[in-house]
Amino acid sequence: MATVCDRLVEHYQVCSLYRLQAVICHINSALACFHDALELASDQREIQHVCLYEIGWCSMIELNFEDAFRSFERLKNESRWSQCYYAYLTGVCQGASGDLDGASGVFKDVQKLFKRKNNQIEQFAVKRAERLRKMSPTRELCILGVIEVLYLWKALQNCSxxxxxxxxxxxxxxxxxxxxxxxxxxxxxxxxxxxxxxxxxxxxxxxxxxxxxxxxxxxxxxxxxxxxxxxxxxxxxxxxxxxxxxxxxxxxxxxxxxxxxxxxxxxxxxxxxxxxxxx
The missing domain is CATH 1.25.40 (Serine Threonine Protein Phosphatase 5, Tetratricopeptide repeat)
Incomplete structure (x- = not known):
């Protein structure tokens, strides 16, 4: 019988394979695999978060803003790594999907979740969220935010x-x-x-x-x-x-x-x- 450690290693190996599929632009296959891995890792929170992150990114690449929003929202609520960053990704994807009121509420939360003052990613997220909040976000501006993140993280070349x-x-x-x-x-x-x-x-x-x-x-x-x-x-x-x-x-x-x-x-x-x- 496989031990918990064995299962954890297996899940990491599976996720690594799925991430490779995403990089070589088999996005739909990668998404299906990550969803399967997410279900299999029901008792492994760390693996779930890896899968949610990859699902969020693959969904942004596919301009599937609703799925991206759901993945990043879970990370915002569950992850300890950078709730501020995940909140910003949640907001731009939510706004890009058309839920501007919901996005505005999330953008207000980004500042509250800003903890790592010397972290460039969190600094960026706070500035962008504050600007969008003050401008009253439109769907187009939120999509701009998504495209900007894809560019900065060198993911545009993975888009069809x-x-x-x-x-x-x-x-x-x-x-x-x-x-x-x-x-x-x-x-x-x-x-x-x-x-x-x-x-x-x-x-x-x-x-x-x-x-x-x-x-x-x-x-x-x-x-x-x-x-x-x-x-x-x-x-x-x-x-x-x-x-x-x-x-x-x-x-x-x-x-x-x-x-x-x-x-x-x-x-x-x-x-x-x-x-x-x-x-």
């Missing part, structure tokens, strides 16, 4: 072409000046996923020029410069310019959200360049 097109259409409807730069950054990332590099460059350039929203979305400018650098690195004739953009993103900006995360990406891009073109 049809889902990316829906995101594109929603972003095109947003005209609020305070999110103009963020809108163009996300549009650029979507174009990049589609392989439309010309449109991606144009969108990233528009994001880099945004002055009005820079105080609200402090990371947009350095991330847009980084994205431009990565695209330009792909062509031999623009490698030098691409490297200059990466160095600019690394050296000219400081004190913005997810700065360390971007520096890791810049380092990786520069390291890969050195492998191709020895310095």
């Amino acid at each position: 072409s049809s889902k990316l097109q829906i995101m594109n259409q929603v972003l095109q409807t947003l005209n609020d000046p305070s999110c103009r730069g963020l809108k163009h950054l996300l549009l650029g990332a979507i174009h990049k996923c589609h392989g439309n590099m010309r449109d991606a460059i144009q969108s990233f350039q528009l994001a880099a020029r945004d002055e009005h929203g820079r105080q609200i979305n402090s990371y947009v400018l350095p991330y847009a410069v980084y994205e431009l650098g990565c695209i330009l690195l792909a062509k031999p004739e623009t490698v030098g310019k691409g490297r200059s953009f990466l160095l600019q993103a690394k050296e000219d900006f400081t004190g913005y959200d997810f700065e360390n995360r971007l520096h890791v990406r810049i380092h990786s891009a520069l390291a890969s360049l050195k492998e191709v073109v020895p310095q």
Whole structure:
């Protein structure tokens, strides 16, 4: 008879396999597997939370906002890791599904659940939730919040072409000046996923020029410069310019959200360049 420890190891192995399926874009298969694992792990709270997290993310990738909302709401209520972060994900998914009153209530809770003052993720969640609360959230702004999280966590490339097109259409409807730069950054990332590099460059350039929203979305400018650098690195004739953009993103900006995360990406891009073109 299998021991509790054996079952725990087995569940972790199953979840690892399911996570791999999600990464290679078999999202529907991954969702089915995670739901099965969630049911099997009825007496293993830690495994349940792993499954709920993955179900939430896969559901966001599929733009299934109601399922994502339910998963993150359970994590908000049950997990000890970061109720503040889970509350923000709950709110944007709930608002994206159309329940704006419910989302507004959750956004009010985010500040109350803010415990780790030096944690970038929680700082980000608090700022975003407060802004959405003050603006009276719309469904489109909440979907913007979902797309933003998918971008920052490098999950957009796991989205299907049809889902990316829906995101594109929603972003095109947003005209609020305070999110103009963020809108163009996300549009650029979507174009990049589609392989439309010309449109991606144009969108990233528009994001880099945004002055009005820079105080609200402090990371947009350095991330847009980084994205431009990565695209330009792909062509031999623009490698030098691409490297200059990466160095600019690394050296000219400081004190913005997810700065360390971007520096890791810049380092990786520069390291890969050195492998191709020895310095």
